[in-house]
Amino acid sequence: MSDPKHDVIGIGNAIVDVIARHEDSFLSANGLAKGSMQLVDEAGALELYDKIGPATEISGGSAANTIAGITSLGGTARYVGKVADDQLGAVFAHDIRASGVSYYTKSLSSGPQTARCIVVVTPDGQRTMSTFLGASALLGPEDILEDQVADASITYLEGYLWDRPEAMDAFRKAAELASRHGRKVALTLSDSFCVDRHRDSFLSLIRNGVEILFANEAELLSLYETSDFDKAVRQVRQDCQTAAVTRSEKGSVIINGDDIHSVNAVPVDEVVDTTGAGDLYAAGFLYGLARGKPLAECARIGHVAAAEIISHIGARPVATLSTLL
């Protein structure tokens, strides 16, 4: 087994975020559950877009944000995700390549447009997302190349992929290839509603091949259908090797067999937009892990990256993260 070329290969939905700010009342008026990600069809996306007012477009996508964070930290990374041959697809490809990420997934020349996620940011900085998957949902197993997976220390998968059958097949293929080549597999649960939609198959995957699990508190509780955090921790300890559970301003808890580390969050002056907090925590953690750091140090790097991302609009780093370490 030769040394891998990349620290991480990330696979996910390639999405451009459309960000607007609103009061909480906007969420209730439009039937949006605060803090969640809901899937919408093209008509639903257009209807909501009509209502959100002037917006800002920034490249997004959960795993893509993580991968851009890893290169910003000084790591090497590849991204796999599908856009269409349109202007938003060009924007997505530009931004991720400009971050130093290897990105060569074949784009879609006909069919649905590049995916977009309408992100409503409320005054507390929380984001509520409505995603039209568009071209991103047509990522399939043919887009997962064995040498690319073999060439990365860690294969990182986002739970959101599980929402569409072609993407799920791509997800499974990547996990199998990584195991076959002796590489680590990491998974983020993405969203508590996503966990609710796919609980059994997530559990089966976690028990069979996921070495590193990322979840926030709500997602972990949803996974084990409990409101008792300690109980969920006991269960996840049996199900996978390492779990990193984020708890917003309370920091994160790293569960690794009998070892449990609690790591503090990095305080910020003002929380502007929490979009990408979990994605960037994962970026820091994975970067540390790929570079052989102890778990508590991995978590610390994760919190540094998350603190940068929540202090501005958008889920891609503005600062060069390596200078913050």
Place this chain on the structure above:
Amino acid sequence: MSDPKHDVIGIGNAIVDVIARHEDSFLSANGLAKGSMQLVDEAGALELYDKIGPATEISGGSAANTIAGITSLGGTARYVGKVADDQLGAVFAHDIRASGVSYYTKSLSSGPQTARCIVVVTPDGQRTMSTFLGASALLGPEDILEDQVADASITYLEGYLWDRPEAMDAFRKAAELASRHGRKVALTLSDSFCVDRHRDSFLSLIRNGVEILFANEAELLSLYETSDFDKAVRQVRQDCQTAAVTRSEKGSVIINGDDIHSVNAVPVDEVVDTTGAGDLYAAGFLYGLARGKPLAECARIGHVAAAEIISHIGARPVATLSTLL
């Protein structure tokens, strides 16, 4: 002459801004003159886009920013400018309509893409712009409708239109229609290099039909080819009825015949991005003027709007400006 339906009709280049932050050294390495707007062709735009790194897309365009500011202040306004039938054109149309602006210019179904302006923001908040005019340059006299001009108290034109012959014809037609219907004509000089390109025809236009001239200090000095501000003031006083000259943090000077008002800028905690400062000053000033306020009050409203815009990324208001007055 019946009461007009709109306070202002604005005519300009319909552009989506592509914003990235860089050190000053990036400007010199790429031959960019700090604080200026240069025109680039599609190849030039793509070459620069390759270099700027990850970016944020926000609707822009000088007069469009002004018009969006006027509705945010509680005024009524129409915008005329041309986009293509593409995703960035849809973003532009969405954002300006979502601001409450009447915008119905026929979009281009074939030919160049929607215009974009690559804005490099340096650490001092200054912006340096490279504009690919694309579809916006194909605005022509056929897009200027007599009833729309007649229906607005003030017709506002941006100097940038002067860079292309079709747009120049549209510009002239709008100014003539406004005069014919007893409406006021306002012009912004846009950029000192733009003034340098078109000095004689700008002077001729200002002397024959422009009631309100907007310029910053550099543009006014360029117009009269002098480095003596007082001399430029004496000249502009003879050439047009009212001139509003912005002087960055020093505020603005309003010249109206023998009356000269100096009005202070509104201080801000941190200058994040000066993009749109002049555009939003014009928004406040025009709103005040259309609502019959005294000139010093018009300038004050302009400074309030400019202060909001320079405290965040992007040249469209984030706050509802009417609540800041």
